[in-house]
Amino acid sequence: MPTAVSAPGKVLLAGGYTVLDPSCRGLVFALSARIHCIATSTPSSTPGKITVRSPQFQDAVWEYQVSAPDFDGQGVSVVQTNDGDPNPFVLTTLKYTLSYLSLPVPPATTLTILADNPYYSQPPPPNPRFNALPFPIKSAYKTGLGSSAALVTSLTSCILLHFLPNPSDPLPPHIFHNLAQASHCAAQGKVGSGFDVAAATYGSCIYRRFPPEILTAIPDPGDIDFTATLKETVDEKWNSMESDPITLPPQIGLVMGDVQCGSSTPGMVKTVLSWRKSGGDDADALWYNLNSKNEDLITAINDINAADGTATTATTLIDTIKQRIASIRQTVRELGTQAAVEIEPPSQTQLLDAAEEQVEGVIGGVVPGAGGYDAVCFLYERKDGVEQKLREFLGNWKVENGVVKALELGQEGEGVRVENVEGYRDVKAYFEGIAEL
Numbered sequence: 001m002p003t004a005v006s007a008p009g010k011v012l013l014a015g016g017y018t019v020l021d022p023s024c025r026g027l028v029f030a031l032s033a034r035i036h037c038i039a040t041s042t043p044s045s046t047p048g049k050i051t052v053r054s055p056q057f058q059d060a061v062w063e064y065q066v067s068a069p070d071f072d073g074q075g076v077s078v079v080q081t082n083d084g085d086p087n088p089f090v091l092t093t094l095k096y097t098l099s100y101l102s103l104p105v106p107p108a109t110t111l112t113i114l115a116d117n118p119y120y121s122q123p124p125p126p127n128p129r130f131n132a133l134p135f136p137i138k139s140a141y142k143t144g145l146g147s148s149a150a151l152v153t154s155l156t157s158c159i160l161l162h163f164l165p166n167p168s169d170p171l172p173p174h175i176f177h178n179l180a181q182a183s184h185c186a187a188q189g190k191v192g193s194g195f196d197v198a199a200a201t202y203g204s205c206i207y208r209r210f211p212p213e214i215l216t217a218i219p220d221p222g223d224i225d226f227t228a229t230l231k232e233t234v235d236e237k238w239n240s241m242e243s244d245p246i247t248l249p250p251q252i253g254l255v256m257g258d259v260q261c262g263s264s265t266p267g268m269v270k271t272v273l274s275w276r277k278s279g280g281d282d283a284d285a286l287w288y289n290l291n292s293k294n295e296d297l298i299t300a301i302n303d304i305n306a307a308d309g310t311a312t313t314a315t316t317l318i319d320t321i322k323q324r325i326a327s328i329r330q331t332v333r334e335l336g337t338q339a340a341v342e343i344e345p346p347s348q349t350q351l352l353d354a355a356e357e358q359v360e361g362v363i364g365g366v367v368p369g370a371g372g373y374d375a376v377c378f379l380y381e382r383k384d385g386v387e388q389k390l391r392e393f394l395g396n397w398k399v400e401n402g403v404v405k406a407l408e409l410g411q412e413g414e415g416v417r418v419e420n421v422e423g424y425r426d427v428k429a430y431f432e433g434i435a436e437l
């Protein structure tokens with residue numbers, strides 16, 4: 001029986017940088033753009049052979065042979081057997097998940113990855129569902145939705161569910177999260193705040209990070225303590241981490257714009273963190289001031305969700321949200337100036353301000369996540385064609401490489417989920433012979 005799973009992308013609306021600090025929380029929305037993973041058996045192949053395909057891209061087939069490790073306790077051996085660029089996210093996820101399951105000889109299996117179009121810059125519409133792009137993944141322009149986190153979460157969950165020895169005894173959700181978090185951090189070679197994997201697993205949430213030591217304590221897969229430590233780490237509940245569900249109320253929608261310029265996020269993170277370290281009490285005060293403004297926004301969204309539903313109350317609360325977004329932006333700009341990092345660069349300020357001034361019904365926009373020149377994210381009132389007007393406004397806004405592209409997605413509450421395999425019938429024909437559904 002095939003197994004199909006999908007996990008959503010993310011946008012960190014509030015909490016960029018501060019969410020790296022376990023004493024602060026971030027507001028992260030899951031997005032309706034998902035990465036899907038479909039596992040099918042390939043009984044005619046050698047046991048232990050795993051084939052992973054990403055048929056939307058050129059040369060995106062990775063064949064692996066899985067076998068027992070040389071020494072007990074090491075991770076299972078996963079060796080790529082075909083030529084071509086390695087995919088560290090796929091390889092690490094296979095290694096970690098099969099080691100967690102202690103499955104050195106899984107039945108021969110094909111894993112097909114299908115990403116919703118908004119993850120990468122696309123040619124002008126119309127495009128088919130799961131559009132194929134005529135180049136390898138590394139040449140695709142990512143739109144910053146957290147493709148690697150959604151991929152790792154989707155792949156981890158698909159493998160766990162497909163190979164679970166006893167499907168009537170379901171695994172608790174934190175196992176999926178913790179294992180995906182461990183693989184993602186190992187593959188990217190650093191422990192970030194993890195809000196992207198949390199959103200991919202649990203959906204839209206108010207996120208408080210886990211202590212990074214939880215993951216840095218896991219040794220290399222070649223170490224004889226690897227499997228035991230991985231299992232222990234994944235099975236335990238990471239008690240100080242929080243992912244409290246939150247969604248936008250029905251009156252508010254979310255639009256993401258791809259600014260198509262790009263920023264080097266790791267460099268920005270390094271600079272902001274070293275500013276904070278050396279900035280003494282003033283830097284601390286600004287940091288916590290920003291966090292308290294983020295908390296105010298979270299409170300306002302929770303308030304509108306809990307409100308009585310009358311139009312007057314909603315208008316007042318939307319006004320509050322508007323003011324709180326403006327106040328966050330002001331503090332983010334201040335932090336950017338102090339740390340000498342362009343978190344909300346002047347060109348983005350102009351774009352955000354103009355959208356608010358010119359499109360009636362726009363509640364507010366931010367430069368999400370690490371900020372810079374990657375993307376913009378807007379909240380708007382879901383009434384009278386506001387969304388359409390905002391999308392048109394963005395499509396007319398000139399940036400260095402063209403215009404801002406409004407992505408075909410919205411906010412979505414749900415995280416990773418099992419999909420009905422029948423839902424991919426249309427794609428089976430499109431990718432003739434590739435996904436054996």
Ligand SMILES: Nc1ncnc2c1ncn2[C@@H]1O[C@H](COP(=O)(O)OP(=O)(O)OP(=O)(O)O)[C@@H](O)[C@H]1O
Nearest residue numbers: 054087088089113115142144145146147148149151
């Ligand atoms: N559809 C896919 N199939 C296979 N691998 C993919 C796919 N999409 C992304 N990846 C893997 O994820 C890598 C991109 O990860 P990276 O962390 O650079 O981007 P991102 O997660 O989209 O970024 P951001 O966190 O800024 O949104 C690719 O190089 C590839 O290894």
Ligand SMILES: C[C@@](O)(CCOP(=O)(O)O)CC(=O)O
Nearest residue numbers: 016017192193194369370371
């Ligand atoms: C700067 C930071 O707080 C957010 C980065 O977010 P994004 O990848 O730019 O969406 C880093 C992190 O949380 O790991």
